[in-house]
Amino acid sequence: MLRSARDNNIDLSLLDQMTTALESSGDVMYEWDLATDSLMWLGRAASLFGLEDNLIPATGETYHNRINPEDLPARMRNLTDHFAGEAYYDCEYRIRDGSGNFQWVHDRGAVDVSTTGAPTRLTGVLRPVTVKKQAEARLEYLASYDELSGHFNKLRLRESLDFSLEQAIRYSNVGAFLAVGVDHLGMINTAYGFEAGDSVLVEVGERLDKSIRGADIVGRLGGDRFGVIMSVASHEEADTIADRILQTVRETPFEINDERIYVTVSVGFVDFPEQTKTSFDAFAKAESALLDAKSNGRDCVKPYELTVEQCENYRTSMIIGEEVKLALKEDRIALAYQPIVDSETHELVLVEALLRMFDRDGQIVPAGRFIPVVEQLGMMRVIDRRVLELALEDLARYPNITMSLNISGLTASDRSWLRALSSRVKSRPDIAKRLIVEITETAALHDLEESARFVSAVRQLGCKVAIDDFGAGYTTFRHLKTLTVDIIKIDGSFIAGILDNEENQIFVRNLLGLAKALNHTTIAEFVETAEEAEFLSREGIDLLQGFYFGQPEIKPDWLTNNAEAEGTIVFPK
Structure with missing residues (x-):
C-alpha cells in the first residue's frame, strides 16, 4: 500500500493523514517487499531506531541484524x-537502537500472497512497548521479591517453605525455619530517620546471606x-546457624549518617516436620519463639518448645488427621446447607455450604471438631479442593440456587485451588455467577496485597467474594476499598443478643453506612429470634442467616424440593 500510494500518486491526502496519526501515536508502519527484500517505513522510524534517516534499515536482512539474537528465532517461526497460513503474525521482540x-x-x-499462493509483501506496524515491558518486569519481580532488601517476599518465602515441608515429609528429612528480628528498629527510625532504618534492614539482609549455608533461603x-529456611538441618545445626547470625550482625558496627552504631538481632526457630507441617503454622511458631527471645533480653536465640500438654494434644491431632484422610478416601465428606434469606420477605436468596464429615458409624461430625486439626496438619488444601468439587456438583444439579462457600486462609493464597476453580467455571458462566467465595476478615488482613489479588482473580471468573466474620479484625475503609469484595458478613458475636447491647447496635449501624457507601451487600449471621430479624431489617441489613431461619442440613427438603423449580425459591418458616 505504501509503495502503490507513492508510485501511483493515489490519495496522498489519506497517506498524510495516516502519517500524522502514526507520528502522534509513536507507532511506525512498514512494508516489506519479500521478492526484493526492501523495506519502506511510514511514521517516525528514525525516532524508533534512534538513527539518522539514511541509517534506518532498508532491507529485511539489515533489520534482522538489529533484532536481539535471543528473540530472532521466535520472530522467524x-x-x-x-x-503458511497457520497463525496470525503478532509478536514482541527487542531491537538495537x-x-x-x-x-x-x-x-x-x-x-499478501500472489495468485499462486506465494507470499509477496508483509505490511505491519511496530509499536514501542519498552515502558510496558519494564512495568511488567517490575511487577513480576515484586510478585516474588521484596523491593527493599531484594530477598524473597513473604509469599515466595511461604511457597518455598511449603515445598521444603513437603520434601521433608516425603523423604523423612528434618529442617528448621528461623524468624530473625532486628532489635530496637523503631528506636533507630526515631533517632536517625526511616531511611537509616531501611539501610539497616538492607545490611542485615546482606549479613544473613553471609551467615547461612549455600542451600538455605532468606526472605x-x-x-x-x-525468615530463613533450612531445608535439611538438625535442631543443633539450626541453633548453630542462629548463633552465627547473632555474631555476624553484632560484631561489626553499622555506618549511619557518618556515625557507627551497633545493631543486634533476635532469632526464634521451629523444627519441621516434627513441630509444624504448614508454612502458616511455621511462621506463627517461629515468630512466637522470636517474641520469647526478645522478651528474654534480645540478642539471643529461642527454639519453639512444646509443653507436655501440647505434646498430648499433638498426638490427638494426629489421630484425628488420620481419620480425616480415611474419610476423604471413603467419600465421607459432605456439605450441609443453611438458608440465607431476604431481610424483608424472608425468601431464600442463597445458601451457605458448611463442611461436615461422617464418622465410621455414619454419625455427623461437626466441622469444629476436626477443622482446627486439619489446619494445623496442613490438610486444608485437600479439604478445600474436595469442598469445591462438591459445591460445583450441587450448583450444576440445582440450577436455581446461589451458594456461598467458605475457604481457609491457606487456600486464599493457593494458586492450584484458583486454577481448579477456573478450569471448572470458565466454560460455565451460569455456575460462576451463582458461586460466592467467602474468606475470613482475619485471613484477608494477614496479607492484604495477596488477598486483593485473590479477590480480583475470583471476581474475574464471574464469581462473587464475601468477607466473613467482619468485625473480628481491624478492617478499615482503605482495606475494604483495596479488597473490592461484593458482600460483607457481620461477625455473629455482634448479632447475638443485639437487642440488649447498645454498643453492638452502634457498630452495626456504622458498618451499614460504610457498606452502603461502597455498594456492598450485607449479611447478618446468628439471627435466632423474630425480634432480632425485625430489628436488623429495620436497620437496613440486606440478608439474614441463623437458626431462626434454619439449621445447616445435608440435602434439606426445602432445597431439593424447590431448587429445580422455576422462579424464586421460598423458604417455609
Whole structure:
C-alpha cells in the first residue's frame, strides 16, 4: 500500500493523514517487499531506531541484524507459520537502537500472497512497548521479591517453605525455619530517620546471606523481620546457624549518617516436620519463639518448645488427621446447607455450604471438631479442593440456587485451588455467577496485597467474594476499598443478643453506612429470634442467616424440593 500510494500518486491526502496519526501515536508502519527484500517505513522510524534517516534499515536482512539474537528465532517461526497460513503474525521482540541499547517493540502485520499462493509483501506496524515491558518486569519481580532488601517476599518465602515441608515429609528429612528480628528498629527510625532504618534492614539482609549455608533461603517476612529456611538441618545445626547470625550482625558496627552504631538481632526457630507441617503454622511458631527471645533480653536465640500438654494434644491431632484422610478416601465428606434469606420477605436468596464429615458409624461430625486439626496438619488444601468439587456438583444439579462457600486462609493464597476453580467455571458462566467465595476478615488482613489479588482473580471468573466474620479484625475503609469484595458478613458475636447491647447496635449501624457507601451487600449471621430479624431489617441489613431461619442440613427438603423449580425459591418458616 505504501509503495502503490507513492508510485501511483493515489490519495496522498489519506497517506498524510495516516502519517500524522502514526507520528502522534509513536507507532511506525512498514512494508516489506519479500521478492526484493526492501523495506519502506511510514511514521517516525528514525525516532524508533534512534538513527539518522539514511541509517534506518532498508532491507529485511539489515533489520534482522538489529533484532536481539535471543528473540530472532521466535520472530522467524512466527513469520514462517503466518506465511503458511497457520497463525496470525503478532509478536514482541527487542531491537538495537542507535545507542546500542535494546528496545522492545510489538510487531503485528499481515502478508499478501500472489495468485499462486506465494507470499509477496508483509505490511505491519511496530509499536514501542519498552515502558510496558519494564512495568511488567517490575511487577513480576515484586510478585516474588521484596523491593527493599531484594530477598524473597513473604509469599515466595511461604511457597518455598511449603515445598521444603513437603520434601521433608516425603523423604523423612528434618529442617528448621528461623524468624530473625532486628532489635530496637523503631528506636533507630526515631533517632536517625526511616531511611537509616531501611539501610539497616538492607545490611542485615546482606549479613544473613553471609551467615547461612549455600542451600538455605532468606526472605523478608515484613517490618523488622526476616525468615530463613533450612531445608535439611538438625535442631543443633539450626541453633548453630542462629548463633552465627547473632555474631555476624553484632560484631561489626553499622555506618549511619557518618556515625557507627551497633545493631543486634533476635532469632526464634521451629523444627519441621516434627513441630509444624504448614508454612502458616511455621511462621506463627517461629515468630512466637522470636517474641520469647526478645522478651528474654534480645540478642539471643529461642527454639519453639512444646509443653507436655501440647505434646498430648499433638498426638490427638494426629489421630484425628488420620481419620480425616480415611474419610476423604471413603467419600465421607459432605456439605450441609443453611438458608440465607431476604431481610424483608424472608425468601431464600442463597445458601451457605458448611463442611461436615461422617464418622465410621455414619454419625455427623461437626466441622469444629476436626477443622482446627486439619489446619494445623496442613490438610486444608485437600479439604478445600474436595469442598469445591462438591459445591460445583450441587450448583450444576440445582440450577436455581446461589451458594456461598467458605475457604481457609491457606487456600486464599493457593494458586492450584484458583486454577481448579477456573478450569471448572470458565466454560460455565451460569455456575460462576451463582458461586460466592467467602474468606475470613482475619485471613484477608494477614496479607492484604495477596488477598486483593485473590479477590480480583475470583471476581474475574464471574464469581462473587464475601468477607466473613467482619468485625473480628481491624478492617478499615482503605482495606475494604483495596479488597473490592461484593458482600460483607457481620461477625455473629455482634448479632447475638443485639437487642440488649447498645454498643453492638452502634457498630452495626456504622458498618451499614460504610457498606452502603461502597455498594456492598450485607449479611447478618446468628439471627435466632423474630425480634432480632425485625430489628436488623429495620436497620437496613440486606440478608439474614441463623437458626431462626434454619439449621445447616445435608440435602434439606426445602432445597431439593424447590431448587429445580422455576422462579424464586421460598423458604417455609
